[in-house]
Amino acid sequence: MSKIFVFGHKNPDTDTICSAIAYAKLKRLKNFDAQAVRLGEINPETEFALKKFGVEIPEEMHIFEGKDVILVDHTEIKQSADDILKANIIEIIDHHNLGDIYTRHPVFVRIEPIGSTSTIIFKMFRESNLDIDNKTAGLLLSGILSDTVILRSVTCTDEDRKIAKKLADQLNLDLEKYGFELKKAKSDILSKTDRELIKSDLKIFNRINMGIGQVEIVEDIDEKRKKTLLEEMKKIRKEIGCDTLLLMLTNIIKQDTELLVVGKTDLVEKAFKTKVENNRVYLKGVMSRKKQVKPAIEDAALL
């Protein structure tokens, strides 16, 4: 039996890393030879979560040609390994829109409109009647709290809430307290360069030829920093060859987003029915790239 590599998207976030580790574990419990790997550097939030539960950082890997792979937390070619179409994809587990990845062979796919891939992995453990050890419980809880912004995002469902509570109870953890510890680890923006901030959670969407990055903050970013961010965004937009590059500055306390925009602004204006001024748009109540920003722009582009 050949080894199966389990991985999430590029610019990995906590849900991508934690769901890959947990799902590789589930596969091993079912006697498959599975290993979680990652496509890039982990962010400080994920590092915090792995340390907290004593879990090692997965190996970084980039060549998958001819290998058996399981994708978690993404279905977009541009967000996956560069040679993903030469790999043998055997399963896909995700909670995003169905993207543009295609396979040569029949494949097991499970996509649910739910707050995190970690939530789906929890359900798969339960459906297989497998116990969830504390390390895995910690990983899954971290994935859920991270992706749902501590159960506050519009993407969060009652199922996410119920499962997060179960996991927190198992671990004897205060859900809110642990959630904010996680987010604090992530929102340390002062220690990062503009380039690091823009690229750390950047996702590229082929169909709208757009890159959308997101930074979670707990207090507002000053004007000077926004200007240097915009300058750097112009360079990065050219490098990645997209028409437009957006950066969501999402304040998780106020639960709003300021959108920085470089490139073609018309789609953004059409999507949000507002003018882009000084390369910015203020979006009250918007926190989710997946559910609020990307679909609005896609509708504006394609309808």
Ligand SMILES: [Mn+2]
């Ligand atoms: Mn996710």
